[in-house]
Amino acid sequence: MSVAMPAVDISRALTxxxxxxxxxxxxxxxxxxxxxxxxxxxxxxxLAQSIATIEGVPTTDIASGTLDITMHxxxxxxxxxxxxxxxVIPPAGIQGRHVILVDDVFFSGxxxxxxxxxxxxxxxxxxxxxxxxxxxxxxxxxxxADFVGKNLPTSRTQSVKVHLMELDxxxxxxxxxxxxx
Amino acid sequence: xxxxxxxxxxxxxxxxxxxxxxxxxxxxxxxxxxKLPTLRGRTIVNLFYEDSTRTRISFEAAAKRxxxxxINFSAKDSSVSKGESLKDTAQTLQAMGAxxxxxxxxxxxxxxxxxxxxxxxxxxINAGDGTHEHPTQALLDAFTIRxxxxxxxxxxxxxxxxxxxxILHSRVARSNVLxxxxxxxxxxxIAPPTLLPVGVESWPAKISYDFDSVLPHLDxxxxxxxxxxxxxxxxxxxxxxxxxxFGLNRDRMALMKKSAIIxxxxxxxxxxxxxxxxxxxxxxxxxxxxxNGVSVRMxxxxxxxxxSTQEQGVLx
Numbered sequence: 408m409s410v411a412m413p414a415v416d417i418s419r420a421l422t423x424x425x426x427x428x429x430x431x432x433x434x435x436x437x438x439x440x441x442x443x444x445x446x447x448x449x450x451x452x453x454l455a456q457s458i459a460t461i462e463g464v465p466t467t468d469i470a471s472g473t474l475d476i477t478m479h480x481x482x483x484x485x486x487x488x489x490x491x492x493x494x495v496i497p498p499a500g501i502q503g504r505h506v507i508l509v510d511d512v513f514f515s516g517x518x519x520x521x522x523x524x525x526x527x528x529x530x531x532x533x534x535x536x537x538x539x540x541x542x543x544x545x546x547x548x549x550x551x552a553d554f555v556g557k558n559l560p561t562s563r564t565q566s567v568k569v570h571l572m573e574l575d576x577x578x579x580x581x582x583x584x585x586x587x588x
Numbered sequence: 589x590x591x592x593x594x595x596x597x598x599x600x601x602x603x604x605x606x607x608x609x610x611x612x613x614x615x616x617x618x619x620x621x622x623k624l625p626t627l628r629g630r631t632i633v634n635l636f637y638e639d640s641t642r643t644r645i646s647f648e649a650a651a652k653r654x655x656x657x658x659i660n661f662s663a664k665d666s667s668v669s670k671g672e673s674l675k676d677t678a679q680t681l682q683a684m685g686a687x688x689x690x691x692x693x694x695x696x697x698x699x700x701x702x703x704x705x706x707x708x709x710x711x712x713i714n715a716g717d718g719t720h721e722h723p724t725q726a727l728l729d730a731f732t733i734r735x736x737x738x739x740x741x742x743x744x745x746x747x748x749x750x751x752x753x754x755i756l757h758s759r760v761a762r763s764n765v766l767x768x769x770x771x772x773x774x775x776x777x778i779a780p781p782t783l784l785p786v787g788v789e790s791w792p793a794k795i796s797y798d799f800d801s802v803l804p805h806l807d808x809x810x811x812x813x814x815x816x817x818x819x820x821x822x823x824x825x826x827x828x829x830x831x832x833x834f835g836l837n838r839d840r841m842a843l844m845k846k847s848a849i850i851x852x853x854x855x856x857x858x859x860x861x862x863x864x865x866x867x868x869x870x871x872x873x874x875x876x877x878x879x880n881g882v883s884v885r886m887x888x889x890x891x892x893x894x895x896s897t898q899e900q901g902v903l904x
Contacts, residue, residue, distance in 0.1 A: 475612065478624045478654075478890070488895035488903070490605055491612035528621040 411559055411567070414578035417540065420556030421450070424538050425457035427554050432505050435462050437533070439470040439504040443522055444492035446511040448473040449573045450540055454509060470497040470504070479521035494525075502530040507554075511569040513539035516550035541580055543567045589903040591703045591712045592888055594721045595766040602903050603770055604742055607731050610880070610887035616653060617879065626894050627656035630687040635677070636715070637663040637693040642854055642878055643715050643725070647690050650885035656893075659686070674698065678707040686710050688893055696720035696759075711892045719757050719785075719818070725853055726763035728884040730771060732877050733808050736849050745772035748805055751793075752778045753812035753834055753861050756785050757819070760853045761812060765793045776802050780834065782823045799834055803843045810851040811836050811862045827860055837863045841871070849873050 412420070432438050435458050442451025455471035462468075472495040477483075508522050519537060526532060538554035543561045559582070561567060566585045572578050589602070598606075616622055632651045634644050644660065651658045661681075663669065668677060674693075681689060688711040691699045696718030703712040716722040730744065737747055749768050755761045755777050768775050769792035776794045777784065788795060796802045803809070814830065824830045831837070836850065844850075850862075850872045858864050867874060891903050 478626045478894075483626060483894045484896055486896055488891045491609050493612060494615060524625070528616075528619050528623070530620060 408581055408583050410579050411582050412541070412557055412580035417556070417578045417580065420540065421453055422457055424554045424556060425454055425461055428454070428507060428536075428538065429458060429461060431536070431553070435459075435464070435469055437503075437505050439472070439497055439499070439501055439506050439532075440509055441472050441474040441496075441501075441506055441522075441526075442509040443518060444473055444475055445574065446569050446571055447509045448492075449571050450511060450538075451507075451509040454507075454538065470499055472497045474508070474522055474525055476518060476521040476525050479524040481517060481521065496529060500530055501526065501532045503533050505534050505536065506532040507536045507538055509538045511540050511571075512567050513537070513542040513552050513555070514545055514567075516546045516548035519550050520548055540569060541567055590892065591699075591714075592723055592892060593699050593703055593712065593714045595723050595726055595763045595770070598723075598767075598770070600743070600770055603727070603730070603767060605903065606727055606884070606887050606891060607734060608742070609891060610727075610731055610883040611735075613886045613890070614880070614883040616886070617883065622653055623655060624653060625655050626890060627651065627654040630656045630893055631685055632656045632658050632688045632690065632889070632893075633681050633686040634658060634660045634662075634715075635681070635689050635691045636661065637668065637691070637698070638716070639664075640692055640716070642881070643692065643722075646878070646881040647713075647715060647724075647885050649882045650889055653882070654886055654889055654894075656687075656889070659684075674702065675705070675707055678702055678705065682708040682710075688713060688889070690715050692716045694718055713888065713892070716759055718759065719762075720759050721763045722759040722853075723763050723767075724881070724885055724888060725760045726767040727888070728877060728881040729760075729764055729810065729851060729853070730767050731880050731884050732851065732873055733768075733773075733849070734771075735880070736873065737807050737847065743772045744768060747773040747807045748776065749773050749808045749810065750776045750778055750802055750806040751810045751812065752799060752836070754783050754814050754823075755779045755788065755812070756783045756823070757815040758812050762791075764810065765791050769793065776806070778802055778834065780824055780830070799840065800843065803840060804845065806848055807845065808849050808851055809836065809844065810853075811856075812853065813855060814857055814860055816857075831860055835861055835863065836866045838865055841866050841869065844871070851877060854878070 440451040442448035455469040459466040475492040475494045536553040539552045540556040542555045543559045566583045690713045692715040699714035778796045852874045
């Protein structure tokens with residue numbers, strides 16, 4: 408097990424991503440952050456706080472929510488049914504907004520594909536962008552991220568875990584050697 | 589878990605996970621596109637040996653919102669009316685590749701019989717069997733109560749729920765007594781002695797013959813339909829007398845707690861067990877129960893059918 412990102416790196420990466428999101432979208436007026444549960448949801452909340460601080464507005468002015476993608480997964484039949492996580496769409500909806508999907512680890516791209524399907528059910532965003540804390544490679548679909556906290560070259564036998572203060576009591580990204588069956 | 593036959597098969601965590609899943613699925617009803625791809629390619633058969641409007645339509649809507657293919661099979665206009673046995677019908681459905689059979693039958697225990705047989709390999713969901721159980725109705729009732737009165741812990745601890753009327757013929761009452769008490773609520777059955785089943789004293793519920801004395805303590809009042817089609821004997825002298833002692837009317841509504849809600853599984857006999865004024869009042873959640881039924885049945889279908897049958901899921 409090795410620590411790939413300590414707390415200070417995570418904090419810096421999120422601040423940088425917040426700036427990049429603002430730069431790309433020309434401010435915070437038309438963006439909607441949607442975190443993918445569980446850890447993506449917490450990261451989206453932190454990004455919203457960071458963006459609010461940069462812009463000097465209250466956090467409540469930044470449209471932020473969560474998007475559960477379980478029902479759209481393509482591997483449902485391969486695993487036991489899992490509990491659904493909350494989906495919270497900000498009151499303004501996603502119609503015509505620049506939606507920024509937020510997730511912790513970007514791996515095969517299948518989660519994001521499912522998220523794009525889930526978004527289609529809720530409306531038609533102006534654009535969809537993707538922010539991830541860690542990109543570990545090994546894409547299985549033609550999907551890329553717009554904002555990346557850290558590119559982390561890994562092998563398929565390794566597993567990348569993001570621990571966040573809200574859930575795990577510590578901020579860190581760790582790599583574990585693990586042969587997955 | 590492969591089948592949903594009886595509330596007694598569920599433990600508290602399983603029941604809560606169905607209700608939690610239903611809560612998340614309920615928002616689909618508000619989305620512009622009311623459809624999820626989750627059960628695409630699955631075939632679900634509605635096998636109804638008894639008349640039903642809302643339960644069948646509710647299951648159908650739930651299955652369709654999850655993109656399953658639905659085949660409606662009603663015994664009246666099928667080979668069953670020519671004398672086909674449950675076994676032959678089941679084997680026919682199996683041969684056609686049914687992934688789940690939702691069965692309503694006038695014989696108590698028919699769904700269990702089907703589930704325990706080797707005739708079909710899919711899931712069996714009980715949509716009401718005789719006077720035995722109607723688990724999804726109880727789940728939607730619990731969902732509705734939880735939405736209006738539930739505590740932050742998620743269960744129904746501290747609530748007092750009254751089930752009033754024809755307990756004897758009611759599968760809804762039996763399933764509700766089991767589920768509501770499982771979730772921590774106190775349940776009172778209020779009925780004339782002739783409409784209580786044998787052995788009711790062993791149920792986890794209190795029994796009362798006096799509606800007016802219990803009513804002011806109730807958080808939810810669940811009125812049951814007087815099932816005249818199942819009544820071969822005389823259970824009460826006149827409909828008017830029944831209404832007088834056990835019907836919900838304006839005077840009784842005034843006795844209720846301010847926060848208490850009125851429920852009815854439908855279809856209602858307006859004027860018999862409930863007056864139109866009560867059924868249409870602001871306290872009534874009867875129409876909402878129907879909407880919640882779709883969400884709860886989506887949750888049941890999702891949890892039973894969406895995953896792999898090889899691995900343990902949230903219902904284990």
